[in-house]
Amino acid sequence: MGKNKVIIIGGGASGIMAAITAARLGQKVILLERKDRIGKKILATGNGRCNISNRFIEERRFHSDSLNLYNQIYPQFDLNKTLEFFEELGIPILELEEGKLYPYSLQAASVLNVLLYELERQKVQVLCNEDVIRVETGQRVVVHTKKNKYYGDYVILACGGKSTPDLGSNGSGFQIAKDLGMKLIEPYPSLIQLESDYAYLKHLKGTKVMAKVALVVDEIPVKSVYGELLFTDYGLSGPPILDISRAAAHAIKTHKKNIEIHGDLVPLLDRAALDQMLLKRIDRMSYKVLEDFFVGLLPKQMIIPLIKDCGMNPRDKGAQITSKQREMIVNWLKALRLSITGTRQWNQSQVTAGGVDCHEVDGTTLTCVKHPKIILCGEILDMDGDCGGFNLQWAWSSGYVAGVSAGKE
Ligand SMILES: Cc1cc2nc3c(=O)[nH]c(=O)nc-3n(C[C@H](O)[C@H](O)[C@H](O)COP(=O)(O)OP(=O)(O)OC[C@H]3O[C@@H](n4cnc5c(N)ncnc54)[C@H](O)[C@@H]3O)c2cc1C
Known part of the structure; x- marks a missing residue:
């Protein structure tokens, strides 16, 4: 040569x-x-x-x-x-x-x-x-x-x-x-954080939770990943979000309207087991106000968003949780729906x-x-x-x- x-x-x-x-x-x-x-x-x-x-x-x-x-x-x-x-x-x-x-x-x-x-x-x-x-x-x-x-x-x-x-x-x-x-x-x-317009982001900022995170576009599941989900003031971050971000960014690029992250925040419990656990907690802690009722099950910052999204009052007692509300709580914890409005900018993307x-x-x-x-x-x-x-x-x-x-x- x-x-x-x-x-x-x-x-x-x-x-x-x-x-x-x-x-x-x-x-x-x-x-x-x-x-x-x-x-x-x-x-x-x-x-x-x-x-x-x-x-x-x-x-x-x-x-x-x-x-x-x-x-x-x-x-x-x-x-x-x-x-x-x-x-x-x-x-x-x-x-x-x-x-x-x-x-x-x-x-x-x-x-x-x-x-x-x-x-x-x-x-x-x-x-x-x-x-x-x-x-x-x-x-x-x-x-x-x-x-x-x-x-x-x-x-x-x-x-x-x-x-x-x-x-x-x-x-x-x-x-x-x-x-x-x-x-x-x-x-x-790609490999970038996602923005969301979820109402309680300021509240949740900095909260980390081990979750199963699914990207759902126009009601069709696209990709699902397990890992540590991080809430930020603009939206979502953490390894599972980076993993999903390429598919989400592609959906945004192709002008899909309905892009959501569904977070299973208690992936180790199925719906029935979670419902049983809630019933047990109601039985044991009926006297607690809801703000205190969920302590131990969830990171503290999640409690108010959960209570408000499920139409309850933080000062209500555990005993007041209705079966309809229990169903809403299970839905919230097993499939919290967060609408995705965009990705962060190029200076945040890894690839x-x-x-x-x-x-x-x-x-x-x-x-x-x-x-x-x-x-x-x-x-x-x-x-x-x-x-x-x-x-x-x-x-x-x-x-x-x-x-x-x-x-x-
Ligand atoms: C924060 C961060 C963390 C990452 N961590 C990992 C990791 O741990 N593992 C992994 O596999 N990947 C990681 N990546 C991705 C990985 O670093 C890149 O995919 C890889 O470095 C790309 O290499 P490249 O040479 O193609 O491009 P680059 O590394 O982007 O290099 C391109 C070079 O060309 C120069 N250049 C551009 N235009 C011109 C021009 N017109 N004239 C002269 N020079 C020019 C640039 O200044 C730059 O030095 C990470 C990326 C980022 C941003």
């Missing part, structure tokens, strides 16, 4: 992986980054611990209009190769809950540090504060930044999506791809759903079909994963394939 000049646009996980791979294959690599340093997002991953991948990588954890691309790319640099790559660089892996894999140090900074070291060792030229605005194709490829022009044999677009623009990916990669004639699947935020249509790239090399000197990888493509290390795995796998493609004659 000879010395191609490879220009990589974007110093995130996928661009860094592409740069190391192409350089190891003997190419001369320049990495252009719009921020003042590369890898800012890596530092923020996994709450600063970097959930590098997941033991259980499976197709169903990825989402795209063209999932076939995942099936062609992932096997070329799968989990084993990823772990080997990081272990060679000095990162032993620690497995925590649900197969989530982290650096043994539990520090994202150590992942970035070993990558920086390897970039230097492979003599990749990293140029920061270089905001790319346009790419021209021809005999050679010309990359225009706000300040300079760079000429190369191959360009890798690794600009990420639109999520958390403060960390660098501001959607400008989509514009560059669009200007080159590539089709976009309209991007929308971008949609992006450059995967049909724009060759399925095995990630080379742009219209421009054979341009290669795409990472989140800029219409491919995103669930929470839990799947998005970084896509960045590592696709970055590797892009680097190999740019390393070919």
